[in-house]
Amino acid sequence: MEAREPRERLRRAVVAAYGAAPAELQGGIEFEDVPGDAVEGRRSDRRSDRRSDRRRDGRSDRRQRWAAGAATEMPVTMAVRVAIIVLVVALVVVVVLMARAMGPEPVAVPLPAPEPATVEPTADTGDDSARSPAAVVVVHVAGAVVEPGVVTVSEGTRVADVIDAAGGAVPDADLDAINLAAPVEDGQQVFLPHEGEAARPFPGAGAAENSEPLVNLNSADAPTLERLTGIGPALAAEIVAWRTEHGPFESVEDLLQVSGIGPATLERLRDEAVL
Secondary structure, eight states: OTTHHHHHHHHHHHHHHHSSOOHHHHTTOOOTTSOHHHHHHHHHHHHHHHHHHHHHHHHHHHHHHHHHHHHHHHHHHHHHHHHHHHHHHHHHHHHHHHHHHTSOOOOOOOOOOOOOOOOOOBOOOSOTTOOOBOOEEEEEEEESBSSOEEEEEETTOBHHHHHHHTTOBOTTBOGGGSOTTSBOOTTEEEEEOBTTSOOOOOOOHHHHHHSOOOEETTTOOHHHHTTSTTOOHHHHHHHHHHHHHHOSOSSGGGGGGSTTOOHHHHHHHTTTEEO
């Protein structure tokens, strides 16, 4: 009875491990000499093998899950990277366009206007191939003008232009007292009276040819000054002395400052003297 108990325990262990007894056990092989510790060791080995199999199965399952997750996560990561690159490029394009739009507008540089061509008036000789430049005349402008004195103008200039050449008329000038449209001649005096002052007739073309040339008070010597009406050697010397001491005459009226010349003499000299 005691000898059969170890065999019975071994059979039960084999049945528990394999589900049935091996053929040797069914054939009646004796296990009397097999110790009980050997049977227990075999049980431990079987349990260790089953645990190893479970660990291998667990690792295999984890690898499969990781591979499946990586397969789904990698396309998502690539899509995110592509989207970021597209956004950065779009942002750069927007910044460049805004910088160009906000830049300074080009400034148009105005071109200088072409100067009108001027044609010098020439005397008509009947021959187009030989035209001489226009002649000039010297005119004395006196009276109610801003800058009385001698002006040089071209031949055929009108009285109005001569007055403008002398600085224009003063506010109290009587422009209706003289003919502003009359042409001037060389050596002529144009006198513009003040309001309430009597006008003086100035010689025309024929009178200018027959009259004596005007005397320049600032350049004439004593003998030349004696050609003036009412001026003798004494007054001519006084005029030269005053001019030497005070400088050139600025107007014919300055003759009143010369000793011996009064208003009556001055009136006679207005049509004969120039500056």
